[in-house]
Amino acid sequence: MINKKKKRVGIFSLTCDEGCSIYLIEIFNKKLFDWLKKMDLVYFLSIRDKREIKNLDIALVEGVVTSEKDKEYLKKIRSNSKILIAMGSCAINTMPSGQRNNFNTKQLGEIKDHLKKYNFLQRALALKEVVKVDNEIIGCPINEKIFIKVFEKYLKI
């Protein structure tokens, strides 16, 4: 049976190097057109300007939650998505993008003005410290095989 209703998918970057989403675009090389039969890519700023965060079936999120702004953005994504998947080690355990969490006093002294000015959180947080996460894909960047396996599981209706 062919399912006619396509999944609405969004890809989101919090604070990070965007290596996971860039690597995901490499995974697209082989997979994109197959997946497009089953999904609409409704939010992905790297390839689309339209940006409505609404009624998502799957949200793929990379990066750490480093600021109040990240936190609000993530909460908004969560409340508009059925499934939220954390992509990569920053989103799962804060490293490497949350490296400031391990800074010594001298390093923290150097960055404190910046943290204050831009409303950074006391420490950078993993996604699951802020919202419910349905699945995680390890790697820096994401492991290709695991990504495909997990993502295709959710793509099936």
Next chain:
Amino acid sequence: MHNNDLDINISKLSKIEGHTDLDIKIRNNKVEDVGLHVMENMRFFNQAVCGQSYSNAPQLVSRICGTCSIAHLTACIEAIEKALEIKPSEQTMILRKLTMYSMMIRDHALHLYFFVLPDIFNIDSALDMPKEKMNLIHEALHIKEAGNNLSNLIAGRAVHALFEQVGGFSNEIDKTKIPAIIKELKRIRSYVIKLAEIFYNCKWEFKRKTNFVALTTSDFSFLEGKIKSTNGAIIEEKDYWNHLHNVVLPYSQASGFEFEGSEYMVGALARLNLNKDALHSNTKKDMEKYLNVFPSDNVYHNNLAQVIEIMHSIDHSIELLEKLDFKKEAIVKPTKLSGEGVGVIEAARGTLYYWIGINEGKVRYANLVIPTAQNLINMRSDVRNIVSDICNDKVLIKKLENKIRKEVEKIIRAYDPCMSCAAHFLKINWK
């Protein structure tokens, strides 16, 4: 008289690398301010890299930017090798060239097909391409895949490459895979010519006088040579910093660089303007028509220049892969553990400079100049000029807002800025 004041805010500019917000303030039909905001996602690499061992530092700086990871890795390794007097083998240099080519193929293709083509076809996304043109996107994926497979073969991965290290490559090349890679690279050549034709016929024009600066290499391999400028400078890599000035931009949070006291541009257009004779002979033969466009002072020709660089990356890679017999080599060890060194390479977006000091095997300091910081002054003044040209006393400015947004995004994309990198190395003006 209309009220011709307008504030335009472009939040999270799309179809570029990384994130930035852009504010344009127009008062009485005049552009008062163009502001870029990139500071909110700071990850503090300046602090994090200090104290790292010389062997860990390249993998750490690779994480500055997913897109440019191979460029950061390679420039950092070069600086460390110069600091510790490590001389990489001939084979290592060839593997580095192949690694850089694999990045250029992928990265330029992503920029051209997914960031720029939608503007040419007047659509939001490459995925919205009309059916009869959708083969272009299939071709884009083939080109990217060829680059990706080359990265996998030589460096282990396209993002945060595993095998490229200080002193050499840690892996042995799987020679059985080379014929398939060569075949794939040959196959995508015709797609690249098709892409060149699109950008050759694209009538976008924004001419401006500027000084173009690039590291010019004898085989156009992005790795080693002298830094030259179109106004005649010839500089050793190690002396580059002496010719740069960090300038705080008025009314902005950011600062950019001037070269020898004036604004300048780095990137593919600069490389083609300064060094097109060094391109691969097959590229020169098959792209002669497009090469005749250069030297050019049309900023939009940066796009065509990138297409030509994809072709060169393909052609030189094919030659190197066909010619060479790769052997397993030991990693070259440092002869000393303290010193300082400079590494300059051409990243996809332009000249990337690393100056690293090492003390007893640990990084003491690192000073980086990234391409986007060098293009910033030009980019900002081009945005200002384009907006000023659109502003027209006779028309209510609010009616021009969409046109302004579109043209501003178009010129910014021509520069192919990388905001993931910029978030760290555009210094901030504390007010």
